[in-house]
Amino acid sequence: MDEIMKDTGQGHSPEEKEGAENKAKKKDAAEISRRGFLLGTAAAIGGTALLGSYRNAYASKDLSGWPDRFGCLTDLSACVGYRSCEAACNEANHLPKPDVPFDEVAVFKAKRRPTVNAYTVVNQYKNPKDESKPIYRKVQCNHCNEPACASACPIHAYTKTPEGPVLYDPEKCFGCRYCMIACPFYVPAYDYESALKPKIVKCVMCSEIIKKGGIPACANACPVGAITFGKRSELIKLARKKIADAPDKYIDHIYGENEVGGTSWMYISGVPFEQLDFPTNLPNKPLIEETKGFLGSVPVVFTVWPALFGTVYAALRHREKLDKGNTHEKEEEKK
Numbered sequence: 001m002d003e004i005m006k007d008t009g010q011g012h013s014p015e016e017k018e019g020a021e022n023k024a025k026k027k028d029a030a031e032i033s034r035r036g037f038l039l040g041t042a043a044a045i046g047g048t049a050l051l052g053s054y055r056n057a058y059a060s061k062d063l064s065g066w067p068d069r070f071g072c073l074t075d076l077s078a079c080v081g082y083r084s085c086e087a088a089c090n091e092a093n094h095l096p097k098p099d100v101p102f103d104e105v106a107v108f109k110a111k112r113r114p115t116v117n118a119y120t121v122v123n124q125y126k127n128p129k130d131e132s133k134p135i136y137r138k139v140q141c142n143h144c145n146e147p148a149c150a151s152a153c154p155i156h157a158y159t160k161t162p163e164g165p166v167l168y169d170p171e172k173c174f175g176c177r178y179c180m181i182a183c184p185f186y187v188p189a190y191d192y193e194s195a196l197k198p199k200i201v202k203c204v205m206c207s208e209i210i211k212k213g214g215i216p217a218c219a220n221a222c223p224v225g226a227i228t229f230g231k232r233s234e235l236i237k238l239a240r241k242k243i244a245d246a247p248d249k250y251i252d253h254i255y256g257e258n259e260v261g262g263t264s265w266m267y268i269s270g271v272p273f274e275q276l277d278f279p280t281n282l283p284n285k286p287l288i289e290e291t292k293g294f295l296g297s298v299p300v301v302f303t304v305w306p307a308l309f310g311t312v313y314a315a316l317r318h319r320e321k322l323d324k325g326n327t328h329e330k331e332e333e334k335k
Helices: 002-008 014-062 084-092 105-109 148-152 178-182 207-211 217-221 232-245 287-297 300-334
Strands: 070-075 121-125 135-139 158-160 166-168 227-231 265-268
Touching (some): 084 121, 084 217, 105 121, 148 166, 148 178, 148 287, 217 227, 227 232
Parallel strands (some): 070 265
Antiparallel strands (some): 070 227
């Protein structure tokens, strides 16, 4: 009888009944919350699976570029290594001053890559035709027509803009660094000093300046006109004319016209590009075309989980912003 009374709640005080009811409500709430989480996770996984198939289509068809997009053509035979492009980039992007001043030639002793504090760098190479006249190569994001970084990013932190630049949104990034692995030119740099707020940094081709009708800071600062900014289609015509007019000066190749589907940043040179550390084993097709079969065979957990994790991370960042905003409003009200 006592057991029956315990199960039905009979024979207990009002306080005990209330306590039992509260426990039951909490249990029900927990179950609802658990079910909601599982359902939400399942929906996210399903949605991500659908997103994956959409992403492949988007990357292989819609990112073929725009006819009027802009670009830059670097004539490596004209560059004299002033590094004024580095200084202009540094100023335009509000980067810290470098450890080695921009007018210090000792910087050419080692080959450099773009970093969180330098979106573009200039390296020096021996000239096989004339050792007294070294060759200089400017390195920055090449802004691919169909960027591998955008295809690899599970949460769309990268965008190929109609103007040409490939932009990155740090608010979406959760630090997987797939873009760094995917980039055929090894450009994106990870800001390890922002470990709690993951951030990738790279050249953005001065996209805001371009939108206002200007030209990228590096191109504007070059004292010898080694960098030409304009419509990509016109730059290809210009490059071909230069090569045709001086066949002894240039090799017959426009680097970036076709590599990995083409890039917005292109080069012409008087020496083979492999001698200047350009990757020359790249396919002419966009990298996403080369990896479709592989991506289709990758277990779903390896593609879904990062995207799901990224979605949760983005939601937490959004929540953090809202909390900060509410705190600020309350502080303003107190004043």
